[in-house]
Amino acid sequence: MTTKTNAGNFFEDFKVGQVLEHATPRTVTEGDRALYGALYPTRFAVPSSAEFAASVGLSPAPVEELIAFHIAFGKTVPDVSLNAVANLGYAECRFHRPVVPGDTLRTSSEVIGLKQNSNGRTGVVYVRSTATNQRGEVALDWARWVMVHKRDAEAPAPETVVPELAPAVDAADLIVPEGLDFTSYDFAAAGETHRFDDYEVGETIDHVDGVTLTDPEHMLATRLWQNTAKVHFSTEARPDGTRLVYGGHVISMARALSFNGLANAQLIAAINAGAHTAPAFAGDTIYAWSEVLDKAETPAPGVGALRLRLVATKGRDETTTLRGEDGKYAPGVLLDLDYWAFVPR
Amino acid sequence: MTTKTNAGNFFEDFKVGQVLEHATPRTVTEGDRALYGALYPTRFAVPSSAEFAASVGLSPAPVEELIAFHIAFGKTVPDVSLNAVANLGYAECRFHRPVVPGDTLRTSSEVIGLKQNSNGRTGVVYVRSTATNQRGEVALDWARWVMVHKRDAEAPAPETVVPELAPAVDAADLIVPEGLDFTSYDFAAAGETHRFDDYEVGETIDHVDGVTLTDPEHMLATRLWQNTAKVHFSTEARPDGTRLVYGGHVISMARALSFNGLANAQLIAAINAGAHTAPAFAGDTIYAWSEVLDKAETPAPGVGALRLRLVATKGRDETTTLRGEDGKYAPGVLLDLDYWAFVPR
Amino acid sequence: MTTKTNAGNFFEDFKVGQVLEHATPRTVTEGDRALYGALYPTRFAVPSSAEFAASVGLSPAPVEELIAFHIAFGKTVPDVSLNAVANLGYAECRFHRPVVPGDTLRTSSEVIGLKQNSNGRTGVVYVRSTATNQRGEVALDWARWVMVHKRDAEAPAPETVVPELAPAVDAADLIVPEGLDFTSYDFAAAGETHRFDDYEVGETIDHVDGVTLTDPEHMLATRLWQNTAKVHFSTEARPDGTRLVYGGHVISMARALSFNGLANAQLIAAINAGAHTAPAFAGDTIYAWSEVLDKAETPAPGVGALRLRLVATKGRDETTTLRGEDGKYAPGVLLDLDYWAFVPR
CATH class of the missing domain: 3.10.129.10 (Hotdog Thioesterase)
Structure with a gap:
């Protein structure tokens, strides 16, 4: 068999400053809103009602912020955390503008920190991820750090860079x-x-x-x-x-x-x-x-x-x-x- | 803990003539139609096909009446039947006009009857509920009666009013x-x-x-x-x-x-x-x-x-x-x- | 009880050259796209992203071809394979044009072959099915053959016609x-x-x-x-x-x-x-x-x-x-x- 499949990145594949453009752009639809309502017992009036949303100045009605978050986050998995041992934390996640049906989200991540663990077999990768819409406007961004396997325990440790996160x-x-x-x-x-x-x-x-x-x-x-x-x-x-x-x-x-x-x-x-x-x-x-x-x-x-x-x-x-x-x-x-x-x- | 949560109404909270405006308005979408089709083996041609619906004079194609009914009914639950012992019956439910994607439904209920049970611990509440669309037009209305717990068995019984329902x-x-x-x-x-x-x-x-x-x-x-x-x-x-x-x-x-x-x-x-x-x-x-x-x-x-x-x-x-x-x-x-x-x- | 229900066709009900118009026309929506994405781990960029699809010349973004196939195929079941013993094969299935939300698909099938089995109780039915959109354009077509029960084992065998399929x-x-x-x-x-x-x-x-x-x-x-x-x-x-x-x-x-x-x-x-x-x-x-x-x-x-x-x-x-x-x-x-x-x- 050939190996055209994605094996994900290992700790030594990440470099501070590196930017990863994640596949696949994804258009949000009213179908997502309906499915979200079937999966979770949400009743917040803004995403539930186009009329209510318009009455508070938002039209068309945005979808729940967590729909945008999950979609944007999901894109980072194949490149950032396919070989993760653990998802250690989030920080500094801000929603910059509402996401509405018809918006297409894509996500990129910049590596902002690296720290090899003392066992030599894993390391922590810090990334700042940004999801933009079809107009190139930021929809949301966030920082995240994950513990990732090394492919080769003998690979040299990178310089330790730990970002300051609020x-x-x-x-x-x-x-x-x-x-x-x-x-x-x-x-x-x-x-x-x-x-x-x-x-x-x-x-x-x-x-x-x-x-x-x-x-x-x-x-x-x-x-x-x-x-x-x-x-x-x-x-x-x-x-x-x-x-x-x-x-x-x-x-x-x-x-x-x-x-x-x-x-x-x-x-x-x-x-x-x-x-x-x-x-x-x-x-x-x-x-x-x-x-x-x-x-x-x-x-x-x-x-x-x-x-x-x-x-x-x-x-x-x-x-x-x-x-x-x-x-x-x-x-x-x-x-x-x-x-x-x-x-x- | 504070008690900001909804405990629902008990039998003695209802008064004949009282009108309850139910949360949350809800916009119907093509996502609802698709989910309905995934959940139930429906094949009726009017809601299934925009072309068929148009050929019988309905355009855009309405969603199934039961989608409107379930949405409108669901809104009444937190106010009417959260403390219900049993849902006793429906009557006089009429669909006044088709509901189409983009319509936003809200529901209000008027208390039209009350009858305390002889055990003193429960009573029957009769309501007439009306769902309206974003233009204030009636989409459907129906009467319903439920047996509801009293909060306090010692609370005095209200005057018995039993509405005549066809x-x-x-x-x-x-x-x-x-x-x-x-x-x-x-x-x-x-x-x-x-x-x-x-x-x-x-x-x-x-x-x-x-x-x-x-x-x-x-x-x-x-x-x-x-x-x-x-x-x-x-x-x-x-x-x-x-x-x-x-x-x-x-x-x-x-x-x-x-x-x-x-x-x-x-x-x-x-x-x-x-x-x-x-x-x-x-x-x-x-x-x-x-x-x-x-x-x-x-x-x-x-x-x-x-x-x-x-x-x-x-x-x-x-x-x-x-x-x-x-x-x-x-x-x-x-x-x-x-x-x-x-x-x- | 009356028998207004569909009992499906049996082997002797099919004649070579016969055309079956299948119920029910079905409009494809963004809800179908969302549900498909919830049911299958698909990430192909064309159906996922309106922007990506437009960048390769397709706008609006088509839904996955298999959505069109399943819908078109499903319509044939009540008339062709409700009494099937087995679905034997497909051939010559071509997608003629993308299917996009708003398209309404209907399917018809022509019987292109019949072959009674030597046991006398079943036979093979060959059909060519065609799904068209609301403009009458072909969306996809395919040939399929199924083994179907006879209603009556004594019914005479039809002339054997086996179509040549590529x-x-x-x-x-x-x-x-x-x-x-x-x-x-x-x-x-x-x-x-x-x-x-x-x-x-x-x-x-x-x-x-x-x-x-x-x-x-x-x-x-x-x-x-x-x-x-x-x-x-x-x-x-x-x-x-x-x-x-x-x-x-x-x-x-x-x-x-x-x-x-x-x-x-x-x-x-x-x-x-x-x-x-x-x-x-x-x-x-x-x-x-x-x-x-x-x-x-x-x-x-x-x-x-x-x-x-x-x-x-x-x-x-x-x-x-x-x-x-x-x-x-x-x-x-x-x-x-x-x-x-x-x-x-």
Whole structure:
């Protein structure tokens, strides 16, 4: 057999400053919006209703930011993380403008750091990825670091470069979508009355509802984003025959569950950090709770920003125990996501 | 934790005359049509083909009436039936105009009746719900009654008001979509030759085919309608770990199966009554049969109306035994739906 | 019960020269494209990206040829193969023009051959099926032969007519979509660098990745194409309670897996032959490999054609053993498909 297939990059294939242009550009459609609504129990009014979106200055109605994120992220997998041991973290993810049906996204990544591990067999690769639309405008960008296998343990270690990444996007750097105006926001249509002033830093919100994961559903979702990591699709890829749920599936499920208590956190502005603290599998029942980490004003009319911690758990965590006494994540915690959302004031 | 989540209304929260504006408006898209076709074995020519729909005076092609019904109905769940013991019945459901991709539906409900049960712990709430499109035109309306828990058994009983609901929509009150014209109806394209005159009152039709339900599919469907009742999604919501199939999933499955024998019952005009006579679960194989209950002419060219009983069974009921000698529904009967459909004459 | 349902045609119902107009016309939408991407791990740039498609002369972006094939094929099932014992083969399938969202496909079939089997209880029916769009233009056509039950074993045998079918579509007969131009093809966006000249006749390519089938997914797919053969949907249709996977599901899965190594085989031009050599079921993990059978130039700028054998296996066949010493397909081989694809030169 010939080897025309993609074997992915190994640690020694990455150089600081290198730019990777990822295949395949992908046009977003109303089909994506419908499928997203079938896969996740989302009810946020902006992506659900063209009329509601127009009433807050957004027309055509954008799709959920996580659709754009998953598509843009999926493109980086074949070049960045096909040989990854672990996805270590995200930072500095900002949504620059809404993505609407008809937009075509492509992604490129620049290698911004490299650090070989002391075992000599793996290393950490830092990339900054940027997704642009068909007009060349930035739709979103983010930094990410992954631990990647070396092809050859004997290959020399590169110079260590560890980029400085902000612990959170500064509120002043959030980008409000052009035209967004929450001054005549329809709270009845949106589903809840809570606005910016009703949320207090430190407050936690139990989102109550649970959803049990199934293999067909997470595979449909992950394929939709053209994410090709085989551990999600094949019972022959892992020794125990389970299919690992794509971490983004848990993010989207938790975000959708958070509607119940955060229905007015309409738009995701930025993702500050994210940790997939334990693997998820079919049969797990996912619950979510949130904590208000910070609040900020924005220059847009009627628009405030909440910085939120979104925690997904396997089984319901009614006590919001994030970490045990040892500082480690409590058993059952699957996701610890830190993000900014725009809410009406 | 704060309690910003929706706990739903309890029996004593409802007042006769009260109007509930339901969240979230929802724009219908071609994605919904495609998903509906993936979830149910529907082949009715009007929603399947833009060309066929145009040839009978409908352009753009409407989506299946049940898509509009499920979306409109789903919106009422958080306010009306989150604390329901049981969905007791439907009546007087009329489709006022076709719903097409791009239409945004919102739903409001008026409380039209209340009756506390003698046990003092539950009561029956009657609502008339109306879904309107983005132009404020009525898309469909229906009455429904549900048994709802009281929050506090000691709360005083309201005055009993039981609305008079028609046992069936009068044929004269059916609303034919503007422009509908079956005079040059293409029976070959539609798939069957049977027309209005070929159906006789009292006739029963065995729809032959069966479909086995799965959990991922009914969850995808129910989420698509933004129906949030947790018994459909979580194995931790019911003591036995099963996920209850949304009753509307069985309606849509039975309607789609009825194509085989009723391919020309193109459009649902009204739902007269509906009873979910037993719960359905993944693994059940659904079959359907129909009975012609009534026939009526309409003022539209070439358009007749059939009043049909659509029965879904778990396992095939080749004898159309609807009820046993005790008058109760026979075991295996899941759905008894009474509706009007428009057919070519 | 009345028998208004379709019992399908039996062998003695077919006459050479007879033309069957199949129900139901079906409009293709962006929802189909999205669902296809959720069901199969496809990443071919033309159907994925409106921008990429336009850059090679195709706008709007066509949907995958197999979407058109499955829809067109599904329409023939109720009339041709509802009483089939086996689907014996395909030949001479050509894609005449791209299918884009908004196109409505209808299919008719002409009976081109009949041959009763010596057992007197079954016979082979040969049909040539043609799918046309709303302008009456041919979208695709193909020949197919199926073994069909006789209703009555005593019915006289028809005159034997066996059509001459080409073992492969001649390269000169391939139809290049109007406007297709690969001269400024973006290999980075498409995902691989291999072009026409990099493929050699006789070369085999292992597509590496595997996907485990599930029942909900193959049912969603098969329903989407309005294919009604009940063995795919009901656990009560076969003695062992399994649901047989539609052969076309395996074709689409293998074609999508072939992206890894054949990312530039952008468009399917023709299907020369296809054999479903073993049934597939939920739980099977599908892998694929390809063999280059032939190469040809085309008159279109920068466009070459590769004739490819696409083999799907259950479990990974790293040796590309197609047949055993006895000449029979090796165990584990599910599909042997012979097709032409357009690639950049």
